[in-house]
Each structure stands twice: as C-alpha cells, then as structure tokens.
Amino acid sequence: MSAALQPVDPANDTQTRQRILLAAERLFARLGYGATSLRAIMAEANVNTASVHYYFGGKAALLRAIFDMRVGATNAEREQLLDECERAAGKRAPQLRGLLEAFFGPAIRMSRSAEGQDFNQITALCSVDPDPELRKIVHDAYDQLARRFITLLRRACPQLDESTLYWRLHCMYGSMMYVRTQNGRVDYLLGDASGGLTAEEILDELVAFVEAGFLAPAKARPRKKSR
Amino acid sequence: MSAALQPVDPANDTQTRQRILLAAERLFARLGYGATSLRAIMAEANVNTASVHYYFGGKAALLRAIFDMRVGATNAEREQLLDECERAAGKRAPQLRGLLEAFFGPAIRMSRSAEGQDFNQITALCSVDPDPELRKIVHDAYDQLARRFITLLRRACPQLDESTLYWRLHCMYGSMMYVRTQNGRVDYLLGDASGGLTAEEILDELVAFVEAGFLAPAKARPRKKSR
DNA sequence: GTCTATATGTGGATAGAC
DNA sequence: GTCTATCCACATATAGAC
DSSP, rough: OOOGSSOOGGGGGSHHHHHHHHHHHHHHHHHHHHOHHHHHHHHHTOOOHHHHHHHHHSSSHHHHHHHHHHHHHHHHHHHHHHHHHHHHHHTOOOHHHHHHHHHHHHHHHHTTSSTHHHHHHHHHHHHSSSSSSHHHHHHHHHHHHHHHHHHHHHHOTOOOOOOHHHHHHHHHHHOOOOOOOHOOHHHHHHOOOOOOHHHHHHHHHHHHHHHHHHHHHHEOOOOOOOO | GGGGGSSOOOGTTTSHHHHHHHHHHHHHHHSTTTOHHHHHHHHHHTTTHHHHHHHHHSHHHHHHHHHHHHHHHHHHHHHHHHHHHHHHHSSSOHHHHHHHHHEEEEEEHHHHHHHHHHHHEEEEEHHHHHHHHHHHHHHHHHHHHHHHHHHHHHHHEEEEOOOHHHHHHHHHHHHHHHHHHHHHHHHHOOOOOOOOOOEEEEEHHHHHHHHHHHOOOOOOOOOOHHH
C-alpha cells in the first residue's frame, strides 16, 4: 500500500523498483506468471539477481505490487460511474445499460491503452489460472466493487431468479474477458476482422451483446426447494 | 492417430499407457499443463520415471495424445448436429438457435459428465494459455469444425457485418468457456447459486443468452474502407 | 543499496543394466 | 519393455563482500 498505490510516473522509471515493476508487468502479460522467471525479469529490467527479493520479497509479492500499482484507477472510475447510475435513477431501479457501461468501460479503455494493456492481460490470465494464490489476488483486487455492481444489477433485472442470474453472470464475465484480451481464437478463424474500432466502439459492441443476453426471457423452470 | 483416437475403455486402464493418459488428464485439469510435472504424473500413475518418454516422447506429446483420445467424440457429435440443422433448413438459412445448440451442446454435456470434465478443463485452460504450442493443439483439434459453424452462422445472421460478427464471436466463445468451466469468480460473488441444473438446462441458459446477443440490433457505423 | 557467488530444489530427458 | 541412476538446465532464494 501507500506509494505503491500511485499510478506509475514514467519520469521515475530510472529507479530500480519501478524498472522491476514495469519489466515484470511486460513479461507476465506476454508469458504468464508461471512461465516467467525472475531471472528473465531481472535481465529485462537490467538489475542484479537479488533486487527482486530486496524490494519485494519474492515473485508472488511482486505480482501483488503490480496489482497495487494498477487497480486503483480502474476501480475508482467504476465506482464513480456507478455513483452516477444511482444518482440518475433516483429511487427507481438503475438502468441496465448504464451499469454495464460503468462496469465494462474502464476495463475496455484500459485494454486499449498503451499503459494499461499489459496489466489488462495479467488480470485476465490470473483470473483463470488454477493456482489459488493468483485467483486470490484477483479476488482481493476486484470483488468488493463487483459485489456492488451485482447488487445494482439485481435491482435492474428483478425478473431474473438466482440461478439464471448465476449463469448469465458467467456469460457476462466470459464475454468481457474474451473481448478485453481479444483472445486469438477468433483471429485464427476469421482473420483480424476487428475493424479497427475505438475503445468506445468496442464497448458498444460488448454492451449490446451482454445487455441483450440479460434481457432475454428467463426460462420457467419447476422451482427446486432451497435447503 | 489410430488406437489413440478410440475413447478410453476403463477395462484397459491396467495398461501402462492408459494409466499415464488418465493420470495426466486428471493432473493437467487440476493444476494446468505448465504447473504439472511429469514426475507427479508418473507417481499418480504408478509407473517409473522413464515411461512417459518411452510411450509418448515427452510432455507436449503426452498432451497431444490426450487430445487425440478425446476430441473425436465431441467433434463427431457437433458435425452430426450441424448436419441436422442444414437438413432441416433445406435451401433456407439455418436457424440460429439450432446452430448454437449444435455447437454448445456436446461441449456442455462433456463438461458435466464424469468422464469428460477433466478434458473439458484442459481444453479451456489450453485455449487461453499464452504458450503458442498449447494454443496450436487447441487450434488443430477444434478449428476445422469451428469454421463450418461460422459459415452457417453467417447465413443465419446475414445482418451482421464482419466487424460486429468478430466481436460477437468473442462474446460467444467467452460465454461458452466460462459456463463450461464454471469459473470460480461468480461463486466467490454469489456463493454457489448454480441451482443444480442438468446439462440440458445449463445449455438452455447459455443458448438463450448468446442467441439474444447475436440477435441484438447491430450498431450502424460509418464504414471504414477495407484495403 | 548493490552485486557476486552460491545454496538448494525441481524440472525434463536419457543411458544403460536387467 | 521396465526400471534405476543420473545428467543438465534452470528455478527461487539467500549469504556475505563491497
């Protein structure tokens, strides 16, 4: 915490600690956490092999430091946009579209920015890694805000029962993650047909898809008793 | 190829080769490919430390052998269901819902079956791994069929321009993958609210969401010139 | 604070006896 | 075909000189 929470100031990147953070971010994003060795990071950052332990204490702590450095901005923007949704709705239920834009927008903009794209990849990779330690880092970084989002989402979609909400949230997260990382599967299949869209246009596409998904009529199912 | 393409016969699992395949499948699914050592596999399978190299030639070849063993059934079922979609449509465009059920159904059923769930996880993990070798294995296993699916999808959704199709396919793949693996994010947030649905009910939820997403009106955008 | 040297562990792969 | 013993590369981490 403390200084680590500040966004990176490029003017400071001559300092050892910052150089390590940025080198690690680059490599974790390209190779994944598990496949990146501290040696490779230290070579990329041009520091000696003891620096990471001196400054951070180890590999996992270094990853946490990267999250500490980056999550603040995205979460703050999301909070602020959700505030606006609530304010605009007054006593009424918030608008689904506005909630989705508040949740996806900061993430998509980050994924398309030069400074944010590496961290965006790291978030996506860690969130599906089987290693519980990595999952926990993602959890700690994002879940408080996600809970607020879901509370508002429930009010915007009162027609959805708990189980339908559960599975649609999977679809929502999956859609967001695949769009954020532009997972190479589709490029294999279509070629790069992304169309050179801006961040706001991509956001539009994502929101349109997910909004329609949440608005789809819910299947009537015989209710199972809850225990 | 050849014998490796047959589904596993549990009665044969006394044989060394089969024991290795099943142990590796279990561990790759739980820990991921990169985090699983051959030593751990060989301990789990109760074979000596040279067997994997003798039977498969190495770690990557072992993973390929698992894919060879498993992909046949899912792909065959998908092909057959797509055949039925085309037959039912005759000269008209195929139905979107039928295509989605043909594409998702075999995967969802596999993900909920005792024999298929480990391989399902492996597919999901490898398809987002940054290692190009793993991505290529997924590519080789699934992309021929995916191309056929997309060709039919285009006919079912003629209103979608290429760029919109590109981004919606990301949403589709993301939704399918997150539902298949039941990514733990949502369980953190909601608790397990999955509702104990059957495979067919989960398929219904997924298809409803994605169908609505594909049917959402496409944004009119100023057309960029293609080069 | 910075660096070299090294401790200690684990990975994939293989040689060669049986 | 099966197994033991081992090679060698590379991982994280640390001790201790400067």
